[in-house]
Amino acid sequence: MMKKLVFVVVALIGLISCSTDLSGIEEKLTGLEKEGANLEKKYDDAKKESERLDKESDALEAEVRKRQEENEKIRQHLLELEDSLNTVEPKLLSMEFVAADNPLQLIENVKCTIIGDSAVECRILNITSSKVLIPRFTFQGSVVTINGEEVESGVSEIDFSQPVVLSIITPKTIKDYTVYVGAYTGLPTVWLETTTHKDIEQSGQYFNGRLKLAATPGTSENGYVTQANAKMMIVGPVYWYRSRVHEDLQLGKNAYSILFNENVSLFDAPEGKAWEFYTNTGDKTMLHKQTAFYLSSISALEYTPRFYHVNLLMNGRYYGTYLMGEDLEASEGRVNVGSDGFVLGIGASTYGPSFTTDHLERAVSVIAPSSSQSDASVDYVSNFIATAENALFSSDFTDESNGWQKYMDIDSFVDWYLINEISKNENGAFRSDCMMNLTRGGKLKMGPLWDFEKAFSVDASPNGFVIKNVNWYSRLFEDPAFVAKVKERYDYFYSHKNDIITEVSNMAQYLKYAIQEDNNKWYTFSSDLIAGDQVWALYQTSVYAMEDWLNTRMDWLKGEFDAMA
Structure with a gap:
């Protein structure tokens, strides 16, 4: 009996103990269930994130494929462009200077002229002290350089004070243009x-x-x-x-x-x-x-x-x-010799009928009327000059009624002589283009003035006669009436000496800007291109030399003519 009781007690105690252990297990199970739920949620979240990442990956792959396709198209386009550039002829299409780009130099836009395939001319219509300019240009080719340096339209500043070489470059060839930029000169x-x-x-x-x-x-x-x-x-x-x-x-x-x-x-x-x-x-x-x-x-x-x-x-x-x-024309507004008069040239370089005389150093050409005129006209003028020359070299040549003055106009012969002698014109010594004119029924006159290429030479002595020594004038100086007229008229010119020199100075000032532009083209004053102020200084030196020579020349002539009887 006792054994049964003990067994019951032990069993009861075991049940109580198991009850306590099951409660802890239930708590753990509950915790595990919660943890499982959390893990499941995290799994779902991870799955969703994975799905999102998969979508983004697909999108990125699509974008990459798209970019690759676009890059391939660009590459193909570049290859095509390169091929086209390899075959295109380099060419300058347009060039200009815009006032907005060059506000200190320009008052208006300047469009340049492309001449053929080798030159560009640009004319600035205002005075400017600087030709450092920004050009704008369009072209057919890859790159543009000026004097070997790459330039950008509307950006690069270039010094155009001297001609520059603008080059259009392609992978296969180069085309050069010489660019000239001229500025306002003050001249028509x-x-x-x-x-x-x-x-x-x-x-x-x-x-x-x-x-x-x-x-x-x-x-x-x-x-x-x-x-x-x-x-x-x-x-x-x-x-x-x-x-x-x-x-x-x-x-x-x-x-x-x-x-x-x-x-x-x-x-x-x-x-x-x-x-x-x-x-x-x-x-x-x-x-x-x-x-x-x-x-x-x-x-x-x-x-x-x-x-x-x-x-x-x-x-x-x-x-x-x-x-x-x-040019020389027989007309009312130019050489007024009437409808049937003549313009003549001793040693003339023009074409037309000509004739010689016994005493003139060169042949006389009939400049007007034209060569289409009748032989009778040429005969008339040649006979007239022969008669006048005979009178000049006759024994009574000083006779005012029957000598040379019957046929030759003293006023024009004197003034024409003096101007050529003052300038010491070598061609005026009846060598080249010494003009005369004759109205039918009138006297032979000298003029108009024409060729002065070999006059006012500062390299020649301001002393000495040139025109006085030719045959006709040498004979004329044997006539006291002619000498008296020369002295009278030279005094008139001498009284205007300062006016003449002032006119030279004024004309030089008028050419100030033109001289600089002309020198940029032709290097008149230096074998190397020089700045505008240097050109002006050298030009003024030439002008001063001419003025000094002219002053000395007129003083020398004054002494010589005053000494004549």
């Missing part, structure tokens, strides 16, 4: 355009074309201009040169003759058809001819050819400062 501008737009490259043959004149300085070609159709040709030999920046032979500074299709008035001068362009190549001052014409304008000579300094452009290319003026 003339544009000559041949019908074919090709340069005149041979002498003595007319080419059809058109002339445009902007008589007001600073006017563009598109501004107010006089325009007229004309024929044009080079007078004398054709000159060529090689630019410092372009190795090809180029057309130099040549003299031109212009014949309009109809009468035209330029610079408010009387109407006429024939005009000339002189280069003044041998005259650094560019004032010899104009100084002689100033003397003519204050003389007793009836007609002084009207000449004007101009900028000349041929087919868009700048050729420098020229002297443009009236």
Whole structure:
């Protein structure tokens, strides 16, 4: 019995103990269930994140494929572009200077002219002390360089004070352009355009074309201009040169003759058809001819050819400062010899009928009327001059009624002589283009003045006679009446000596800017390009030398003429 009781007690105690252990297990199970739920939630979250990442990965892969496709297209395009650049011809399409890019140098935009495939001309229409400019340009090619340095349109600053080489570069070739930038000169501008737009490259043959004149300085070609159709040709030999920046032979500074299709008035001068362009190549001052014409304008000579300094452009290319003026024509506004009179030239370089005399050093050419006139006209004038010459060299040549003055006008012979002697004009010694004129029924007159290429030479002594020694004038100086007239008229010119020298100074000042631009083109004052102020200083030195020479020359002549009986 006791054993049963003990067993019951032990069993009861075991049950109580198991109950306590099961409670702890339940708590643990509950904790495990919660932890499992959390893990399941984390798993779901991780699964969702994985799905999101998978989607992003797919999107990124799609974007990568898209970018790869685009890059491939770009690569193909670049290859195609490279191929096209390898085959395209390098070419400058346009060039200009915009005032907004260059506010200190320009007052208006400047569009440049591309001439053929080798040159660019740009003309600034205002005074500027600097040609450091920002250009704008369009082109066909890969890269643009100026003087070997890569440049960017609308950004790069370039010094255009001298010609520069603009190069258009492609992978296979390079195209060079010589760029000239000229500035305002204060002179009228003339544009000559041949019908074919090709340069005149041979002498003595007319080419059809058109002339445009902007008589007001600073006017563009598109501004107010006089325009007229004309024929044009080079007078004398054709000159060529090689630019410092372009190795090809180029057309130099040549003299031109212009014949309009109809009468035209330029610079408010009387109407006429024939005009000339002189280069003044041998005259650094560019004032010899104009100084002689100033003397003519204050003389007793009836007609002084009207000449004007101009900028000349041929087919868009700048050729420098020229002297443009009236050619010799028998007309009311020029050499007024009536409808049947004559313009004659001793040693004239023009074509036409000619004849010689016993005492003249050169043949006499009939310049007007034209060679189409009858032989009778030539016979008339040749017989008249022979008669006048016979009277000059006759024993009673000093007789005013029957001697040389019966046929030769003393006033024109004296003033023409004095102007040529003052200038010590070597060509005036009846060597080249010494002009005379004759009206039927009138006397033979000297003039107009014409050729002064070998006058006012500072390299020649200011002393000594030149014109006085030719046959006709040597004989005339044997007549006291002629000598008296020479002395009287020279005193008149001598009284205007200061006016003459002042006129030289004023004309030089007028050419200040033109001289600098002309030198940039032709290197007149230095074999190397020099700054504008240096050009002006060298030019003034030449002008001062001319003024000093002229002053000394006139003083010497004064002493010589005063000493004549």
